Amino acid sequence: MKAYFKPFLAIFLILLADQVLKFWIKLNMSLGQEFHILGDWFIIHFTENNGMAFGMEFGGETGKLALTLFRIVAVSAIGYGVVHLVKHKYHRGLILNVALIFAGAMGNIIDSTFYGMIFSESTYFQPARLFPVEGGYSSLFHGKVVDMFYFPIIDGTIPQWSPIWSGENFVFFRPVFNIADAAISIGVIAILIFQKAYFKEEKQENIYPHNEIIEE
Structure with a gap:
C-alpha cells in the first residue's frame, strides 16, 4: 500500500x-x-466552456454528452493504468505523471457531469448559486467546465509583411484554462520528455528476464 500513497x-x-x-x-x-x-500577464478570468480543455468546443449538446461519456471511459482506463503501473513497479516518475493526467481528467469530468445540477446559471451580471431552489442550469452530464487562468504574455499585432494573418491581433497565451488542464498538460509533456528514462528499465527487463541464464 505504501507505493500507492504518493500518486493517490x-x-x-x-x-x-x-x-x-x-x-x-x-x-x-x-x-x-x-x-x-x-499586471496584464497573469489574470484570473472567469469563463466556462462546453467542450474540451483550454476552452475548445465540441458538437453542441449531443457532442457534449458524447464527450462527457468518453471522458468517463477514458478516465476509468487511466485509473486502471495507474494501479497497473504501481503494481508492476514502473518508474516513479511515470506513475506520478499518469496520476496527474488522471486527476486532471477527473477534475473536468466532475464539472461536466455534476455542475449543471448543483449550480444556477453563471451570468455576466451575477455569480451562480449552489443548490438553487429552482434547480440547476442543466442536467446530468451537461455541465460546463470552469476555466480561470489567463496568461496573455504577448499581446500585439502580426506585421503587415507576414504571409498569413497580417495585421491581425496576436495573443500568446490566449486559451483560458484551469488546474485540471494544467495537470493533464504537465503529465503528458513530462512523459514525452522523459520517456526514455521511464521505459529504459522495462526494456532492459524484457531483454534480460530475471530468470533467464545468459550463456557466453
Whole structure:
C-alpha cells in the first residue's frame, strides 16, 4: 500500500485544489469578471466552456454528452493504468505523471457531469448559486467546465509583411484554462520528455528476464 500513497495523494491534492478554486469562482465571480494578479500577464478570468480543455468546443449538446461519456471511459482506463503501473513497479516518475493526467481528467469530468445540477446559471451580471431552489442550469452530464487562468504574455499585432494573418491581433497565451488542464498538460509533456528514462528499465527487463541464464 505504501507505493500507492504518493500518486493517490497527488490525485487527491490536485482534485481538491481544482474543485475548491472552481467553487469559489462560480460562487463569487460573474462571467467575464477578472482580477489582474501580475499586471496584464497573469489574470484570473472567469469563463466556462462546453467542450474540451483550454476552452475548445465540441458538437453542441449531443457532442457534449458524447464527450462527457468518453471522458468517463477514458478516465476509468487511466485509473486502471495507474494501479497497473504501481503494481508492476514502473518508474516513479511515470506513475506520478499518469496520476496527474488522471486527476486532471477527473477534475473536468466532475464539472461536466455534476455542475449543471448543483449550480444556477453563471451570468455576466451575477455569480451562480449552489443548490438553487429552482434547480440547476442543466442536467446530468451537461455541465460546463470552469476555466480561470489567463496568461496573455504577448499581446500585439502580426506585421503587415507576414504571409498569413497580417495585421491581425496576436495573443500568446490566449486559451483560458484551469488546474485540471494544467495537470493533464504537465503529465503528458513530462512523459514525452522523459520517456526514455521511464521505459529504459522495462526494456532492459524484457531483454534480460530475471530468470533467464545468459550463456557466453
